[in-house]
Amino acid sequence: MRILMVGDVVGRPGRHAFTEYTANLRREKKIDVVVVNGENAAHGKGLTQSTFSELLSGGADIITTGNHIWDNKDVYNILDSEPYLIRPANYPEGTPGRGFCVYPYRAKNIGVINLQGRTFMPPLDCPFTCASEILRQIKNECDIILVDFHAEATAEKMSLGFFLDGKVTAVVGTHTHVQTADERILPNGTAYATDLGMVGALNSVIGVDPEAAVEKFLTCRLNKLEVAEEGAKIYCAVVIEIDDRTNRAISIERVKISTN
Numbered sequence: 001m002r003i004l005m006v007g008d009v010v011g012r013p014g015r016h017a018f019t020e021y022t023a024n025l026r027r028e029k030k031i032d033v034v035v036v037n038g039e040n041a042a043h044g045k046g047l048t049q050s051t052f053s054e055l056l057s058g059g060a061d062i063i064t065t066g067n068h069i070w071d072n073k074d075v076y077n078i079l080d081s082e083p084y085l086i087r088p089a090n091y092p093e094g095t096p097g098r099g100f101c102v103y104p105y106r107a108k109n110i111g112v113i114n115l116q117g118r119t120f121m122p123p124l125d126c127p128f129t130c131a132s133e134i135l136r137q138i139k140n141e142c143d144i145i146l147v148d149f150h151a152e153a154t155a156e157k158m159s160l161g162f163f164l165d166g167k168v169t170a171v172v173g174t175h176t177h178v179q180t181a182d183e184r185i186l187p188n189g190t191a192y193a194t195d196l197g198m199v200g201a202l203n204s205v206i207g208v209d210p211e212a213a214v215e216k217f218l219t220c221r222l223n224k225l226e227v228a229e230e231g232a233k234i235y236c237a238v239v240i241e242i243d244d245r246t247n248r249a250i251s252i253e254r255v256k257i258s259t260n
Contacts, residue, residue, distance in 0.1 A: 001108065001244055002029060004255075005146065005172050006036035006237040007179065008066075010200030010207030011044045011227030015051060018199050019058030021235045021257055026059060029239050029255075033105055035112060037148060037174045037196070038085075039065035044207055044227040046072030052085060062086070062103055064114045066150030066175055067122060069097075088116035088150060090130040100134050102142060108247075111142035113168075115160070117151025117175070127151075128163055135167060143247045146240075147171045154180070154194050161192040169249055170240050172196055177206035179236040183252045191249035197236025202258050204228035234258045 004025060009018050018036065025031055038060070041051040046068055052075075055063055062084045069075060069087045078085060079097035089099020100113040113134050115127040127149065135145070145168040151157050157173040164171050166188030172195075173180075179197025186192050198207055205213035208225040216223050235257040241250045 001032050001105075001144070001242045003110075003146065003170075003240045003242065004029065004031045004034045004237055005148070005170070005196060005240065006034065006199060006235075007196030008037045008040050008174055008177055008198045008207075009055065010040045010177070010198055011042075011229070013227070013229060013233055014198065014200035014207065015041055015054050015058065017233040017235050018055065018060075022059035025237070025239075025255065031239065033061050033103065033110060034059050035062045035064060035146060035148070036060045037065065037150070038063040039068040039150075040207065042072050042074075044225075046070065046075055048072050048074040049078055052078060052082070062101060062112050064112065064148040064150070064174070066114075066116060086112065086114045088114050088124070089134060090115055090125040090127050092125065099130075100138065102138060108143040109141055111138045111145040113145065113147045115147065115149050117149065117153060117156045119151065119153035119156045121152055127160060131160070131164060144169045144242060149173050150175045152176065157194045161186060161190065165190040169242060169247065170252070172238060179254070179256060181254065183238055183254045185249055185252065189248045191240045191252040193238050193252060193254070196238060197234070197256065199235045200233065201228035201230070202232035202234040232258055
């Protein structure tokens with residue numbers, strides 16, 4: 001089995017690039033299942049019913065999110081009803097939505113867990129203990145388990161990777177929108193990458209207009225950051241190949257496409 005895990009989709013440029021390149025990658029890389037982070041799909045701020053549907057029609061099977069899932073209230077209409085839309089599991093009890101899902105594919109059950117970090121992020125329940133509790137619930141019903149860890153600090157992401165090494169099929173990071181070049185199989189067999197990167201405008205500051213971003217740092221004042229809409233696009237992801245007999249990761253391949 002070959003699974004494509006795609007970085008944060010940012011705004012309309014990201015949605016268009018996701019649709020265009022996911023279709024090509026499905027054919028070229030013989031992809032079976034696509035997991036994508038959609039928390040910035042609606043003009044860089046959350047997710048709506050229409051942008052969720054656009055990601056599904058563009059090739060997504062499972063959509064993960066992160067701290068920005070709450071930025072557009074329209075998402076509340078679908079968080080509890082869409083089985084393959086998930087938000088970080090370590091939000092407090094009673095938070096709308098679900099933190100993991102089990103996706104059936106042919107003869108396999110694929111578990112996908114969404115977690116959020118705590119370093120330089122809003123305070124939440126411990127992602128490590130939360131992951132352990134979810135694994136206790138689903139490990140016997142899942143053949144493959146994937147983790148999207150939406151976190152800021154590289155050390156926190158790496159620590160979770162080693163904590164879950166051998167317990168899950170893959171741990172990948174999202175949130176920074178900058179792809180890291182450290183993809184590998186950890187000692188006990190878990191595929192790992194610190195951050196998948198993003199899908200959106202190439203000539204931007206993590207997806208937003210660079211002039212507005214520069215002004216914010218020059219003036220140290222809040223200003224409106226708009227999604228960069230024009231020019232070249234970037235598409236960042238990984239392809240994880242899994243042995244159909246053992247359900248263990250064989251390889252993890254970084255994908256980075258940029259084009260005008």
